[in-house]
Amino acid sequence: MDIVSYILHFNQNHSVLIAIATLFALFPLAILKKRYYLGTFMMIFGCLNFGFNSEMNRWYVNQHGIRGTGTLTEAKESSVVINKKPQREFEVLIKAKDGQIIKSSFASYDDIFINENPAEEVTPPPEIGEEFTILYLPGDLKNFAILVDDYKSPYGKRIYCAELKNQQPAAGQTNPPEADCP
Template identity: 35%
Template sequence: MQLVAHLVYWYSTHALYCMPVAAVLIPAVLLGTRSLPAGVQQALTGMVIGLAVLTFFTIFAGSWLAGWLVYRVGETGQGEVVSTYATSVQYNNHDVRGHHVLLRTQTGQTVATSFEDDNFNVYPPANSVNYPDVGEKFTARYLPAYPQDFVIITNDNSPYAHGKQCAALLDSLQEARRTHEFDLTIAASKQAYRALIHRVIARGCYTDSTDLREYDGDLAKVQLEPCQALLDSLDIVRTRYNADVADETNKRVYLALIRRVVARPPCYTDSADLRKYYSDMKRVQASYQQLR
């Protein structure tokens, strides 16, 4: 199985080079087999067509298949990018760069290998990748028999993966902060902002105690008002109740929350709101009587 994974990996990383070869080889073989017996012609034609299909499939899905195979068949090791180098290849208007890597296997062997940033040798698969910088350590899955074939793990706790996940989380936090500051009265944006701050703190996505104090200060400033939190809960439970009016748990929770709101005059604006809450209470209580 490792040999299969190795061949798929090699082909996926050389597909762009194989395509012109296949484009030249296909007509050459088809023209050159005319003088051969029919059986030989059919066999060679089938092989050439298979090569063409494999080449085009590899260009579009080869990196995904190769990454999946190496991940499933391979072992876990530790890698580090030690330098980068320029290539003469351009891919989608991007100048492809290579990365020299040192990979430490489970047996303690150090393997010098490399990859280029159009290989997409990451797991889970992705259409765009921010590869490790020079000096950045990452977790890899490699083929024991062919340790130069490896994929970079992007969803574990390695320094590279952690930094990648934190970068995405901090981008979301900045967006949530801007949304909240645009209108400080919107409870939903407050909740989203607070939730992201908690996630950033829980993931350790901060540099030092100064950053941590800043996040704690933001949490203190973005306190949800007690009434607003209560009304938000009431909206959620109302939706659940309307979706299934026969659910006894929804009824009890909905009634309890309405009573809590009614018991706190600051949590409603005027008598019209109060009449609405009493109307909702009667509606829920009436459903109890109907069931009896």
């Protein structure tokens, strides 16, 4: 399981490098061996890699991850701008189930939030000092995902209560007992 985690994590963080390496590996092979279908494979792989690498990694972490906790320690502006909106980078302390603590980071443009019932397209990040639940893979604590819908964590409870305030309750709908919104 460790090797799959490392491959998916590397693929998520270095998708351009993987696409270039695939190009340099398959293009000469396609020319020399006159196997032009390899070029088609290369284009399909490149598109799938750019489009689905984050989703594959997030799915794998969601299926095989172990629960831990994280605390946001620092937030700063990054040099990345998407849709004329500056993105942020976050430093986080991750505490594993065995008590090991490591420092890691993520950015607001990373696709690391797991939300089973997304009400919004963009999930707000945790606040500084706020504790949240994560899923991580054994042996690779830096490959983690933040659980948004864990109502037992302060972050999950804050997100859930904000969603409740923004929507009308359906007939007979009640809050989960662990959420306890004011």
